[in-house]
Amino acid sequence: MDSKYLVIDKNILPDVFEKVIIAKELLRTGQIKEITEAVKNVGISRSTFYKYKDHVFTLEERSGGKKVTLSFLLSHLQGVLSNVLQLISNNGGNVLTINQDIPINGIANVSITFEEDNLKKSIEELIDEIKDTEGVKKLVLVSME
Known part of the structure; x- marks a missing residue:
């Protein structure tokens, strides 16, 4: 390691x-x-x-205006990815990249990297809110740099 x-x-x-x-x-x-x-x-x-x-440190202290990458398993339903992106944006995150695989068996693997400089809430609160979004099957914090 x-x-x-x-x-x-x-x-x-x-x-x-x-x-x-x-x-x-x-x-x-x-x-x-x-x-x-x-x-x-x-x-x-x-x-x-x-x-x-x-x-x-808390995650916020350590990250200090950096990039966050989240990995998701999302249901292949209309609007799920859009809702996740809207949550990030509405809370002050600036989306940098979106990578999405073709859905298999109704589930798509997605990763999103965004800047968290201007977040209106903590990373933990945002992650919890995204986890509660309909169609989000799994969410993993991959990195903060």
Whole structure:
């Protein structure tokens, strides 16, 4: 494995990592001005915060105005791909590429790459919304660069 980054479900990690992210968000948004106050608010030590602050990120923090590639299995029904593209566009995504295979047994393999600089919601929220779209059988986050 060449990549030094992993995507891990937070449910299997110690809660300290999520607390570091929450403290960083409190500081970033200005809700809290001082690190001491932020770490006290979330229940971690300053040393823990400093140990992990440069190594724990949400998908949004890590992606920072980059490209996202999603892979789909879509039902071969009129308007499904159009609805997915409309969701991405309506939420501020700028579609760069669309690759679609010929549908086999009523299912088409599609990949879409888009810029997420101007998204109005988080990547996770957008993915959840797309997953709930009629005709979307499977959605996989392939990459964020």
